[in-house]
Amino acid sequence: MSTLLSLQNVCCAYDEQPVVQDFGFTMQPGEICSLLGPSGCGKTTVLRAIAGFESITTGVISLCGKPLSTPTSVKPPEQRQIGMVFQDYALFPHLTVRQNIGFGIVKHPQRQQRITRLLEMTNMTAFEHRYPHELSGGQQQRVALARAMATEPKLLLLDEPFSNLDTDLRRRLSFEVRQILKDQGISAILVTHDQEEAFAFADQIGVMQQGQLLQWNTPYHIYHEPATQFVANFIGQGHFLPGQVQGKHLSTELGLINNPTPHRWPEGSPIEVLLRPDDIIIDTASTIRADIIYKTFMGATTQYTLRLKTGSIIESVLSSHHDYDWDEEIGIRIDAQHVVVFPAPSH
Ligand SMILES: Nc1ncnc2c1ncn2[C@@H]1O[C@H](COP(=O)(O)OP(=O)(O)OP(=O)(O)O)[C@@H](O)[C@H]1O
Numbered sequence: 001m002s003t004l005l006s007l008q009n010v011c012c013a014y015d016e017q018p019v020v021q022d023f024g025f026t027m028q029p030g031e032i033c034s035l036l037g038p039s040g041c042g043k044t045t046v047l048r049a050i051a052g053f054e055s056i057t058t059g060v061i062s063l064c065g066k067p068l069s070t071p072t073s074v075k076p077p078e079q080r081q082i083g084m085v086f087q088d089y090a091l092f093p094h095l096t097v098r099q100n101i102g103f104g105i106v107k108h109p110q111r112q113q114r115i116t117r118l119l120e121m122t123n124m125t126a127f128e129h130r131y132p133h134e135l136s137g138g139q140q141q142r143v144a145l146a147r148a149m150a151t152e153p154k155l156l157l158l159d160e161p162f163s164n165l166d167t168d169l170r171r172r173l174s175f176e177v178r179q180i181l182k183d184q185g186i187s188a189i190l191v192t193h194d195q196e197e198a199f200a201f202a203d204q205i206g207v208m209q210q211g212q213l214l215q216w217n218t219p220y221h222i223y224h225e226p227a228t229q230f231v232a233n234f235i236g237q238g239h240f241l242p243g244q245v246q247g248k249h250l251s252t253e254l255g256l257i258n259n260p261t262p263h264r265w266p267e268g269s270p271i272e273v274l275l276r277p278d279d280i281i282i283d284t285a286s287t288i289r290a291d292i293i294y295k296t297f298m299g300a301t302t303q304y305t306l307r308l309k310t311g312s313i314i315e316s317v318l319s320s321h322h323d324y325d326w327d328e329e330i331g332i333r334i335d336a337q338h339v340v341v342f343p344a345p346s347h
Contacts, residue, residue: 002065004029004187005050005155009059012045012211020045020211023059027155027189027204032181034190034198037208038234043191046208047157050189051084052077063154083148087160089140091132091147098128101146108150118146121180138169145177149186156181156188162197170194174201195235199223207231224338232274232340239314240272242344250341253310254288254332260339270344277303279336280316282324286331290314292324306332 005027012020020042027033035043048054050061052074061069063082068075091100102115119125122142132140141161148156161177162170178201181188192198198205199219206216207230215227226232229240243252245265250257250273257273265271293313294305302320307313316332324330 002029003027003062004031004064005189006062007046007050007059008062010046010049010056010061011058012042012049012054013057014045018057018211020049023211023213025204025206025213025216027187030182030185030187031203032178032188032190032201033204033206034192034202035206035208036192036195036198036234039193041208042211043193043208044159045211047084047159047189047191050155051082051157052080081151081154082157083151083153083155084157084159085141085144085148085161087163089132089137089144089164091140091143093132096129096131097124097135097143100132100143101150103147104151114150118150121149121184122146123176137165138173141165141173145180149180149184154187156186158188158190160192161190163192163194170197171200177201207234209234224340226274226340229272229342229345232342236276237315238274238276238279239312240342241275241312241314243271243273245269245271250339253308253312254314254334257334257336257339260341264341265343271341272344274340274342275314275334275336277315277317279334280306280314280332281335282316282318282322282330283333284331286333288332289329290332292326292328292330295324295326306330 003026008024010023011018023046035046037043045054049056055074056069057071060067068080098115101118102111105111105114108114119128122145124142127135127139162174174197190201205219205222207214207222209230215222215231223236226235241252243250245267248259248262250259250271252273290306290308292304293307296303297320300320301317303315303317305315
């Protein structure tokens with residue numbers, strides 16, 4: 001399959017101040033990706049460079065093998081066959097839903113049929129004669145999506161499109177939009193700082209920090225095999241427990257753990273093991289004891305914050321059928337499928 005989008009060694013700067021550095025990834029047709037990272041890390045700048053609103057200082061951005069941006073040439077946004085959906089919907093207030101959707105396809109030979117199809121696809125047929133101010137936030141975002149899809153772009157760029165909506169609607173709409181994109185085979189890049197949204201929406205996720213791409217992989221691999229400590233901390237919950245390399249194992253205060261990379265560090269090297277809440281289970285017979293210092297009931301599960309005898313803090317998530325009390329001492333053990341280890345930071 002030929003590559004849809006490729007970024008190679010892309011750098012972007014504002015007033016000669018670099019904000020995106022040596023950025024690179026590729027996307028296949030039909031893929032949905034997400035750029036995830038803390039505020040100010042450069043997500044929107046990358047998206048705007050792909051759309052053609054920002055120039056690049058090094059590297060190349062190509063679509064279907066043809067360069068869109070190089071440091072010396074920038075194809076204008078309207079010639080890129082790339083659609084964009086923004087956080088604030090950006091609908092035309094004086095146009096109806098139908099007119100908004102049809103705005104970019106005035107010369108389309110089957111304009112009315114296409115609009116009707118897009119109205120159906122986004123479940124907005126009943127609202128076609130309304131104006132944007134007569135719509136809810138979720139409905140406005142559906143119209144913005146239909147308008148962006150009207151021109152049949154090769155790629156859709158979604159810049160925090162759900163962030164103005166309340167949590168419940170955000171989850172539902174992002175699920176719906178993913179279905180529409182997948183049904184239509186439309187490729188998309190979602191920019192978000194909400195990791196749950198990125199996990200639910202994207203086939204591939206790029207985690208960014210300070211203008212750099214730290215890891216580009218599936219949500220599963222990003223969660224279970226984070227490439228750096230920053231990714232491990234940023235994604236999901238978890239605590240690092242200190243330990244040492246001991247043969248094929250890692251020696252920790254929770255006992256010996258299988259070392260997934262036994263040849264990586266010499267015997268005795270200080271390391272840190274990432275333990276996710278689902279890696280720690282209750283075992284009443286265990287000699288490893290921990291005190292419950294905090295407990296959060298979450299419906300189907302309860303999350304316990306546990307203090308080990310050394311003072312280290314870890315977390316455990318359990319079915320809420322079990323109900324342990326604050327301050328209760330419980331037996332625990334590790335049941336980790338994916339052990340993530342980093343060298344201990346040198347102080
Ligand atoms: N027009 C601009 N002029 C100068 N600096 C800018 C401009 N736009 C963004 N920046 C800076 O570039 C960096 C990256 O900004 P960007 O908007 O790409 O980050 P982001 O990851 O999308 O952030 P957020 O999640 O808060 O939207 C930030 O430090 C920001 O202050």
